[in-house]
Amino acid sequence: MYSVNYHRAASVADAAKLIKAGDAKLLSGGMTLIPAMKTRLAAPSDLVDLSKIKELQGVKVSGKTVTIGAASTHFDVANDEKLKKACPALAHLASLIGDPAVRHRGTIGGSIANNDPAADYPAALLALGATIVTNKRAIAADKFFKGLFETSLKDGEIITAVSFTAPAKAAYEKFRNPASRYAIVGVFVAKGKDGVSVAVTGAGDDGVFRSKEIEAALAKNFAASALDGVKVPAKNLMTDIHASADYRANLIAVMAKRAVAAANA
Amino acid sequence: MSDVSLMVNGKRVSGAAEDRTLLVHFLRENLGLTGTHVGCDTSQCGACVVHVDGKAVKSCSMLAVQASGSTVVTIEGLANGADLHPVQAAFKEHHGLQCGFCTPGMIMTATDMINRHPEGLDEATVRTELEGNICRCTGYHNIVKAILAASKTMSKGSKGKAKQAA
Numbered sequence A: 001m002y003s004v005n006y007h008r009a010a011s012v013a014d015a016a017k018l019i020k021a022g023d024a025k026l027l028s029g030g031m032t033l034i035p036a037m038k039t040r041l042a043a044p045s046d047l048v049d050l051s052k053i054k055e056l057q058g059v060k061v062s063g064k065t066v067t068i069g070a071a072s073t074h075f076d077v078a079n080d081e082k083l084k085k086a087c088p089a090l091a092h093l094a095s096l097i098g099d100p101a102v103r104h105r106g107t108i109g110g111s112i113a114n115n116d117p118a119a120d121y122p123a124a125l126l127a128l129g130a131t132i133v134t135n136k137r138a139i140a141a142d143k144f145f146k147g148l149f150e151t152s153l154k155d156g157e158i159i160t161a162v163s164f165t166a167p168a169k170a171a172y173e174k175f176r177n178p179a180s181r182y183a184i185v186g187v188f189v190a191k192g193k194d195g196v197s198v199a200v201t202g203a204g205d206d207g208v209f210r211s212k213e214i215e216a217a218l219a220k221n222f223a224a225s226a227l228d229g230v231k232v233p234a235k236n237l238m239t240d241i242h243a244s245a246d247y248r249a250n251l252i253a254v255m256a257k258r259a260v261a262a263a264n265a
Numbered sequence B: 001m002s003d004v005s006l007m008v009n010g011k012r013v014s015g016a017a018e019d020r021t022l023l024v025h026f027l028r029e030n031l032g033l034t035g036t037h038v039g040c041d042t043s044q045c046g047a048c049v050v051h052v053d054g055k056a057v058k059s060c061s062m063l064a065v066q067a068s069g070s071t072v073v074t075i076e077g078l079a080n081g082a083d084l085h086p087v088q089a090a091f092k093e094h095h096g097l098q099c100g101f102c103t104p105g106m107i108m109t110a111t112d113m114i115n116r117h118p119e120g121l122d123e124a125t126v127r128t129e130l131e132g133n134i135c136r137c138t139g140y141h142n143i144v145k146a147i148l149a150a151s152k153t154m155s156k157g158s159k160g161k162a163k164q165a166a
Helices: A012-018 A033-038 A074-079 A081-086 A088-095 A100-105 A108-114 A121-127 A212-220 A245-264 B023-030 B086-093 B103-116 B123-132 B141-155
Strands: A005-008 A024-027 A046-049 A059-062 A065-069 A131-134 A138-140 A145-147 A159-165 A169-176 A183-192 A195-201 B002-008 B011-017 B049-052 B055-058 B071-073
Touching: A012 A046, A024 A033, A059 A081, A065 A081, A074 A081, A074 A088, A074 A100, A074 A108, A081 A088, A088 A121, A088 A169, A088 A183, A100 B055, A100 B103, A100 B123, A108 A121, A108 A159, A121 A145, A121 A169, A121 A183, A121 A195, A169 A245, A183 A212, A183 A245, A195 A212, A195 A245, A212 A245, B011 B023, B023 B049, B049 B103, B055 B103, B086 B103, B086 B141, B103 B123, B103 B141, B123 B141
Parallel strands: A005 A046, A024 A046, B002 B071
Antiparallel strands: A059 A065, A065 A159, A131 A138, A131 A159, A169 A183, A183 A195, B002 B011, B049 B055, B049 B071
C-alpha cells in the first residue's frame, strides 16, 4: 500500500471539509477500498473515515418508510428486527453478502458508492425504487447507478442514507460463484403499489438493470408459473470464464422464478 | 504517522504507526502478537481474524489507525493462563487442525459465531458461517465437529474459566 493520510470524520460536515484535501477518498467499512489499496489499484492521498459518524448509523422504520444510515454495516441490516418485519428480503440479502467478518465491517453506503457490477444491494435498491440521500440532494436509484463502478455521485458528495417504501412482497435470489460466492446472477423482485419491479445484478454488461421481460410477465400474474417460457435476451449480458451471456440469461429467469416463489411463500 | 491506542487482550497499548499500517501488522510487529496470521492477504482466507469491539473482523483489511480507540481480542487473549478457552479445548480434543496455520483465525471466527448463536449451532450453520475461513489441510470435518462441541459446552455454561471473549 502506498502512503496515505488518515482522517477520522466526526460529522458529515466535517467529512465534507476533509474530503477536499488532495486526492482524498471516503472510507467506510473498507472491505473493497483497503484491499484495492493493498494491491495499489487505488492510491488515494488521504482517507476520510465515515464509519464512526453517529448520524450515519442505524435503521429506522416509520410506518412503511424504511431509512438506513449509510454507515450501517451488512451485519446491522441483516439483524435489524424492525427491518426484518418491514422488508425481510433486504435483511436476508444483507446476510448473504461476503462472510461474517466482512459483514461486520462493510456498509450499505460503501457498497452502493462502489457499485460493483456483482454487488447485491444495487439490485435491491433499484427494484425497491429507493432514494439515495446525500449531503447535497436525494437521487432516485434508477438515476444513481450508472454502469460498472459508476454512479451519479459528484466528487466529494457523501451518501448519508437510503430510503424506500416497504413493498407488499419482495425476495432476493442469488446464484453464487461456486468459489468466491459473489452473485453470478442475483435477482431482486418487489411488488408494491406501483406494480412489480425486477432488478438484476451480476449479469449486466453495464451493471445493475431492470428486466422488462420478467416485469411484463409478472405484472399480469405475480406467480412463478407466469415466468414459464419467458426468455430474457442475452444481448448486453456479461460473458466471462464463469458464465456465458446465454447461461446468465437463463439464470435470470430461473432466479426470478425462485424469487417470486419466495416472495409469495 | 498516527498514534494508535488500543485495548488488546485486556491491556492498554499504544504506539506510533504509519497510517497505512494494517491492524494485523501492528499486532504482529509492534506488539509481538504473532498468533494472528497473514494468509492470503486478499481478505479471503480468514487467518487474520481478530475481534474488534466484540466482532470478528479480518485484521488484514483494516488499518491499525481505524481501530484506534477500540478493544481488540486476539488468539493470545482467549486462554486464561494454562486453561484453554472452550473453543481451543474443543479444537484440541477433536483435532480440528493439521498444520495449524489457519487455526487462530478459525478459533476467533468460531468464538464469534458461538457468541452470536447462544441458542446453539447446527452443522449447516457452522459450515455457512465458516465461509470466510479457508483451511487447506483438514477438509473442515474436524473443525466443524470442534465448533459444534464447543458450542454445546459454552451454552451449558461450562465451568471453564476462560475469559469471555470481548
